[in-house]
Amino acid sequence: MEHLDPRKKVAIMMAVMSAMLFAALNQTIVGTALPRIIAELGGMEYFSWVFTIYMLTSSITAILVGKLSDIYGRKPFILIGIGIFIVGSFLAGTSSTIIQLIVYRGVQGFGAGMIMSTAFTAVADLFSPRERGKWQGAMSAVFGLASVFGPTLGGYIVDNWDWHWVFWVFLPFGILAISLIAWLFPAQPHREKESVxxxxxxxxxxxxxxxxxxxxxxxxxxxxxxxxxxxxxxxxxxxxxxxxxxxxxxxSPAVPLHLFSNSIFTISNVIAFIMGMGMFGAIMYMPFFVQGVIGTSATASGFVMMPMTLSMVAASAFGGQIVSRTGKYKALALTGLFVMSFGMLMMSFMGIDTTNRTAVMNMIIVGLGLGLAFPIFTLTVQNAVENRFLGVATSTSQLFRQMGGTIGVSVMGTILAVSMQREIEQALPDAMDAANAMAINAQSPLGREELEKMANPQLLMDPAKLEEIRGSMPPDMAGYFDRFVQILREVLGHALHEVFLVGTGVLLFALLLTFFLKEIPLRTSNQEK
Structure with a gap:
């Protein structure tokens, strides 16, 4: 595929990026909408599972399809992946319980793993490592585009329409992506006598x-x-x-273990794993801060998240051009991880008095670092292995990144839950005073059990419910209710501070490991060893 006509290669990349755009839009649109979905379906204790199951299933298919696509070609797997993703998206929109949503997100993940694994490997098939930098930037721009429109549209839908449309609105893009891949993507001859x-x-x-x-x-x-x-x-x-x-x-192993004897391959994958932990584990909880602590609506929170994505796109495009022109990548990786760590540290300082402007500035810093560093470690893995191992090497890199994200979301979820429980226990006396003051007129002071049921930060994700409760109270009781909500916001803010602080530490460790990453020249042809 490397020797195809340049115009044909560009057309194939347009088809590949359309498939990635469809998957990325369906993934990013959920972020700002999920707090409201959880508020309606219930089950905040299962919040992290909506992400965990997606990453789990996508990780499984990514690693398996990587080897199979080396044998049978990329085209059938990207088509099957898009088809499965379409089915999963439709089913997710029919969910009536949090368990159903989790199951259907798992179906989406199976398709997403196929799409992402084959899409990134297709870039490696078409272009030499030296040329891939700018195309990696273009691929990141697709994620950026999805991250700009997805969260904003997701917030608008849950504020103004039925939340089920979050999963249905982009289904036509899936049909378009399947059509383009089937028409433009060339079939590749599969290897003979290669067992699975x-x-x-x-x-x-x-x-x-x-x-x-x-x-x-x-x-x-x-x-x-x-x-x-x-x-x-x-x-x-x-x-x-x-x-x-x-x-x-x-x-013919599913994961050739001899690849790990290559220090560049091993260190790059470990860094990808750690970055996945820090990035997915902390940034996935940012909508909770914007909506729950600051009190921004779901629609507005999408606009608050947008600058981070725009800065990521700009940095990724800039970094891709630099890598393609110079053939150097280590300095950019170090710079990106340092900037990202600093941005995450600033996020950990945010609290109840933080404004949307401050949150935006911190997320712009994280986005700049992310855009510079994130695409590099896929490129280093691909450049370090023989061309016949491109599929399995790329999917292994995806696996480490996804595993890091899955474990990161789970660990951060545990930190958030434990911290909230501790903070609620500490705030309980003040909260009980406010809650019992609300109940004096009704002659029914709230007990500890009733108060603990009310003291659920999930309530903060549903402004309509808050207004309904406040509106049902006598005017002279509104101040007590506002104090009670303020205490809940402080509890959630303190808990998220710990989440972002752990994310900072994880990213600093990735920065340290990058110093040990060996830099070798980027190949100018896929035929080079």
Whole structure:
């Protein structure tokens, strides 16, 4: 594919980016809408699972499809992926419970893993590492475009329409993406006499699922030292040991272990994992701060999040051009991670008195760092391996990033839940005073159990419900209710401070590891070793 006519290659990239735009729009539109969806469906304790299940299923398919696409070509898998994603999006919009939403998001994830794995590998098929920088920037611009319009539209829909349209509004883009891929994407001859490592794939999945379940449930549903969590970790370790044994024996392993003997491949994937933890784990909770602590509407929160994305797009395009022209990447990676860490640190200082302007400035800094650093580590992985391993190397990089994001969201969710519980306990006396003052006229002071039911920050995500409660009270009681809501905002703000602070520490560790990343010349042809 590298030697195709340049105009044909551009047309193929347009088709690939249309598929990515469809998947990215459906992913980003959920962020600002989800707090309101949770407020309607209930189940805030399952909030992180809406992201966790998506990342889990997309991680599974990404790693499996990477190897299969090396054997059978990219086209069939990107088409199947778009089809599965369309079905998952439609079903998600029919959800009537949080459990249904989680299941259907899992279906979306299966499709997304296929789309993302094959899309990034297709860029590597079409262009040499030296040329990929600018196209990686273009791919990031697609994510940026989706991140600009998705959250804003998601907030507008839940504020003005039925939230189900969050999942349905972009379905026509899926049909367009399938049509373009089927028409423009060339079929590739598959390798002869190459077997598929089914047993290795099964044990890899068997290692991933209990590991992610353990991180998702630890500290919330079960104690970290409980038999359930320790059992899941033990099951994951056992399956991983069997997986490694199988990979050493088979002729065509799902994940060739010899790739990890390459320090660039290994360090890049570890950094991608850590960045996934810091980025997904902290930024996914930003809408909770904007809506729950500052008190911004879902629609307006989309506009607050937009500048971060625009800065990411600009930095990604700039960084891609620099890499293509100079062939250097390490300095950009270090700069990006430093800037991103600084922005996350500034986010950790935000509190109840933070304005939307301050939040926007902090997110712009995070976006600049993210745009510079994030695309680089896929490029370094692709540049470090032989061309015949492009699919599995790219999907492995995606897997590490997704696994980091999955574990990050789960760990940050645990930190948020534990911190909120502690803060609520500390704020309970003041909250009880305010709540009991509200109940004096009714001669029915609230007990601790009733108050704990009210003291749920989920209430902050539904401004209409807050206004309904406030409007039902006598005018002289409104001040007490406002004090009660203020206490809830402080509780959520303190908890999110800890989430962002942990995210800062994680990103600083990624920055430290980048100093050990070896820089080698970017190849000018896919035929070079």
């Amino acid at each position: 490592d089914y047993f290795g794939s099964i044990f890899l999945v068997s290692a991933m699922i209990p590991l992610l379940l353990a991180f998702s449930w630890a500290g919330t549903k079960y104690a970290w030292t409980s038999i359930e969590i320790l059992g899941l970790f033990a099951l994951s370790v056992g399956a991983f040991v069997v997986f490694v044994w199988i990979e050493k024996k088979v002729k």
